Amino acid sequence: MKKLILLIIHLTIFVAVAVSQTTPVSATVDKQKILIGEQVQVYLKAVLPGNIKFPWPVVDTLPHFEVLTRSKIDTQQTSMGLLLQQTITLTSWDSGRWMIPPVVFGHSKTKAIPMSVEYSPMEANQPYHDIKDIIDVPSPIESNWYWYLLGVAVLIALFMLFFPPSNEKKEKVVKPAEDPFKVSMELIGKLRSSDEPKILYTSLIDIFRNYLLQKKDIHSFSKTTDDLARQLGELRLNGSDQLIQVLQRSDMVKFARYQPMLTENEQAIEVIKKNIISIENSSNAV
Missing domain, CATH: 2.60.40 (Immunoglobulin-like)
Structure with missing residues (x-):
């Protein structure tokens, strides 16, 4: 009797688990x-x-x-x-x-x-439409366009005969290249210390790098700040330490979200300007 009761309990648990x-x-x-x-x-x-x-x-x-x-x-x-x-x-x-x-x-x-x-149901109230025969379409009127083309060709030939093109070569006006020093000074003059820092420092360093490229053939746009510092060491500039500080501050503004004070922005503009003037003076002296 006990075994039967245990068997019923086991079956009940098994069914409950299966249902769950x-x-x-x-x-x-x-x-x-x-x-x-x-x-x-x-x-x-x-x-x-x-x-x-x-x-x-x-x-x-x-x-x-x-x-x-x-x-x-x-x-x-x-x-x-x-x-x-x-x-x-x-x-x-x-x-x-x-x-x-x-x-x-x-x-x-x-x-x-x-x-x-x-299928879509057919509506018995709708009239029956038989298949129509092929409709003859009249042939288009023959065009004489080729006569017009021939006339235009004759007129062009007569014009070339009576008015031949001049063989004189026109002198090309060579526009003198802009002075990189003058361009740099004008661009720096447009910068303001109150400008958005990232835009200000990006523009300022780009002006300096472009001046170096135009004036000294120093390719620095693909160089890091450390690489540029080594290149500037060959120029032996006065106040190069301040210039390196400005370049490093520019990296902090662009990549570390550093927020400089207005005095730092004004000092950065002045340092870049003085170094461009110094490079220009040394180049003219040579």
Whole structure:
């Protein structure tokens, strides 16, 4: 008797666990009758109680139906568990009554859905239109466009005969290159210490690097601040320490979001200006 009671208890627990692991799933449609080529939406839903996991079914091919699109799997936490939803858009080109087969979710599956695919109904009240015969189209009027083209060619030939092109070569006006020192001074004069720091220091250092390129053929745009400092050491400039500080501050403003004071901005403009003047004077002295 005790063994029978224990067996009943074990069976009850096994059934309860099996039922608790069953995943509620469903498949519904927005319509069960469509015309050929018309779309129908299939809504797949599954509720996962607890930490149950299973692979989401991939609906790829269905008999008599064509899968047009599959939406992303939406998830939503509910009191019953995790709700998963997906919308699949189908169409059919086969007329008749068909079944959307069950979709398998792990150990659970949905019910089959009957569908009716029909042709567009004919309206008996509409008049019958017979197939029309081929309509003769009159031939287009023959165009004499080639006579106009010939006339234009003759006129061009006569014009070239009486007015031949001049063989005299026009002198090319060579525009003198702008003085890099003058250009640099004009650009520096437009800078203001109150400008946005990143724009101010970027413009200031670009003016200095461009002057070095034009005046001393020093290519520094692809160089780091340390590389440029080594190149400037060859020029033996007075106040080179202040110049290096300005270059380093520019890196801090552009890459470390350093916010300098207005006095620092004014000092940076003045240092770059003085060093350009110093390089210009030394070049003219040579």
